[in-house]
Amino acid sequence: MRELLEVKGLTKIYSLGSIFSRIKITAVEDVNFEVMQPEIFTLAGESGCGKTTTAKIILGFEEQTSGMVFYRGKPINELRKKDKIQMLREIQAVFQNPFSTFNPLRTVDSYFYETLLNLKIVSSKKEAEKKIEEKLAAVGISFEEFTQRYPNEFSGGQLQRLSIARALLTDPSLIVADEPVSMVDASLRMSIVNLFKDLKEKYSVSVIYITHDLTTAYYVSDRIAIMFRGNIVEMGPAEEVLSNPKHPYTQLLRESVPEPDPEKRWGTKVVLADTEHEEYLRIGCKFAGRCPSAMEKCKKNNPPYFKVNDVLVKCFLYK
Numbered sequence: 320m321r322e323l324l325e326v327k328g329l330t331k332i333y334s335l336g337s338i339f340s341r342i343k344i345t346a347v348e349d350v351n352f353e354v355m356q357p358e359i360f361t362l363a364g365e366s367g368c369g370k371t372t373t374a375k376i377i378l379g380f381e382e383q384t385s386g387m388v389f390y391r392g393k394p395i396n397e398l399r400k401k402d403k404i405q406m407l408r409e410i411q412a413v414f415q416n417p418f419s420t421f422n423p424l425r426t427v428d429s430y431f432y433e434t435l436l437n438l439k440i441v442s443s444k445k446e447a448e449k450k451i452e453e454k455l456a457a458v459g460i461s462f463e464e465f466t467q468r469y470p471n472e473f474s475g476g477q478l479q480r481l482s483i484a485r486a487l488l489t490d491p492s493l494i495v496a497d498e499p500v501s502m503v504d505a506s507l508r509m510s511i512v513n514l515f516k517d518l519k520e521k522y523s524v525s526v527i528y529i530t531h532d533l534t535t536a537y538y539v540s541d542r543i544a545i546m547f548r549g550n551i552v553e554m555g556p557a558e559e560v561l562s563n564p565k566h567p568y569t570q571l572l573r574e575s576v577p578e579p580d581p582e583k584r585w586g587t588k589v590v591l592a593d594t595e596h597e598e599y600l601r602i603g604c605k606f607a608g609r610c611p612s613a614m615e616k617c618k619k620n621n622p623p624y625f626k627v628n629d630v631l632v633k634c635f636l637y638k
């Protein structure tokens with residue numbers, strides 16, 4: 320396996336509030352990880368931990384305050400400037416709400432033809448149809464049931480499969496999937512995350528899977544990073560992290576995780592709850608206020624990472 324993407328020292332600081340009461344929050348703080356090819360790498364954590372901000376920076380929708388993202392060893396920002404079309408082909412996104420991915424007034428197939436033509440992937444309608452048929456087959460939808468239909472003629476699950484098929488049109492190496500199943504019927508979730516496994520095995524596609532749902536994460540991920548208030552607090556093989564969690568936050572997360580708020584995602588209106596605000600501003604471990612094992616030093620010092628077997632844990636308990 321080769322390294323596909325590397326995130327190094329990634330930090331994003333947002334300013335919130337009015338000019339009279341400005342506060343700064345570090346939504347992503349010195350985040351480091353790499354994604355191999357092929358691999359399903361999961362970023363998990365409760366709402367507001369910095370998963371989406373990390374995804375937005377990788378996808379180029381947001382600029383980092385500091386740190387770098389490397390794609391195949393090269394800084395992604397420079398590649399984006401130099402070879403935009405190639406980057407658009409190589410890294411694709413799948414979002415939470417498939418109904419907002421497609422305009423209700425346009426047929427879904429029109430998006431597919433548009434992507435193929437705009438990115439100059441095909442040169443004729445016949446070639447386009449062949450490509451579309453192949454990608455639909457990969458997500459289990461037939462060409463006939465797809466042609467000339469509007470988004471409201473599909474179920475949420477079918478539409479999410481179609482957004483994955485559309486992402487596949489460019490033969491990407493990396494798919495960044497942000498909560499792709501949280502708006503899909505619980506009974507269909509597994510079948511959609513299974514698709515990611517298939518894509519990894521059949522086409523060597525790597526996936527950054529962003530989720531609050533540890534059940535699907537456990538099932539699909541090779542490695543997982545658990546985030547809390549902008550920090551990765553634990554990272555390692557998914558099986559090990561989720562069946563034997565070390566960080567007190569990962570242990571808590573396994574018990575209950577609040578659902579993400581669809582209204583808040585990818586929007587710009589941001590209101591911080593008091594505890595959230597206080598946790599972001601903590602000098603020591605951001606989890607210390609809620610941690611049942613917190614020690615005096617946790618409140619004063621930011622813990623470094625400790626290695627426990629294959630797992631990195633940002634917690635003084637493992638010193």
Ligand SMILES: Nc1ncnc2c1ncn2[C@@H]1O[C@H](COP(=O)(O)OP(=O)(O)OP(=O)(O)O)[C@@H](O)[C@H]1O
Nearest residue numbers: 333346365366367368369370371372579584587589
């Ligand atoms: N444009 C923005 N301006 C100011 N603060 C922001 C902005 N976008 C996100 N934030 C804040 O940054 C923090 C991290 O948000 P982010 O969306 O990355 O978390 P998340 O884990 O993906 O949560 P969710 O699942 O709710 O999207 C949150 O406190 C959020 O309120």
